[in-house]
Amino acid sequence: MTAKADFTTEEWELILEGPPSAGMILITAQKGGMLRETISMAKAYAEARARHGQSELLDEIVAAKPAVDHTRYGSLEELKDHGLKHLRDAVALLSGKATAQEVDQYKQFILTLTDRVAKSHREGETEDPVSDAERAAISAITLALDGTTV
Numbered sequence: 001m002t003a004k005a006d007f008t009t010e011e012w013e014l015i016l017e018g019p020p021s022a023g024m025i026l027i028t029a030q031k032g033g034m035l036r037e038t039i040s041m042a043k044a045y046a047e048a049r050a051r052h053g054q055s056e057l058l059d060e061i062v063a064a065k066p067a068v069d070h071t072r073y074g075s076l077e078e079l080k081d082h083g084l085k086h087l088r089d090a091v092a093l094l095s096g097k098a099t100a101q102e103v104d105q106y107k108q109f110i111l112t113l114t115d116r117v118a119k120s121h122r123e124g125e126t127e128d129p130v131s132d133a134e135r136a137a138i139s140a141i142t143l144a145l146d147g148t149t150v
Helices: 009-027 034-050 056-063 076-097 100-119 132-145
Strands: none
Touching: 009 034, 009 056, 009 076, 009 100, 009 132, 034 056, 034 100, 056 100, 076 100, 076 132, 100 132
């Protein structure tokens, strides 16, 4: 089992910033709903904490306060690009130190979080709560988690 102790402080910060980076990419993909989407991100963490015991690594990740990169970006595109790079780097790091199952659990947590955020605020007049911009963001996040550059 992989745990926080297996990582340097900088490596652990990189891993912790992955899920909220993905959440921020979703939150900024479409105007409106920021408060509701932020609350949904917090609920995703709470639900993951409630499933405690499935993975020591994931338990330690979701037990920590979501770490947000406080870097100031010149644009939303810059925030997105940095967030996607951050996700690729975190998964690459985990792939070198964690089991394949733990890496998959990390990716699944991020995808569950982004899905929850996307569905938390209905966009426009449509029945579908997920906008095209959010779908594109989820697709970019999925590719980043697979190590693909968009």
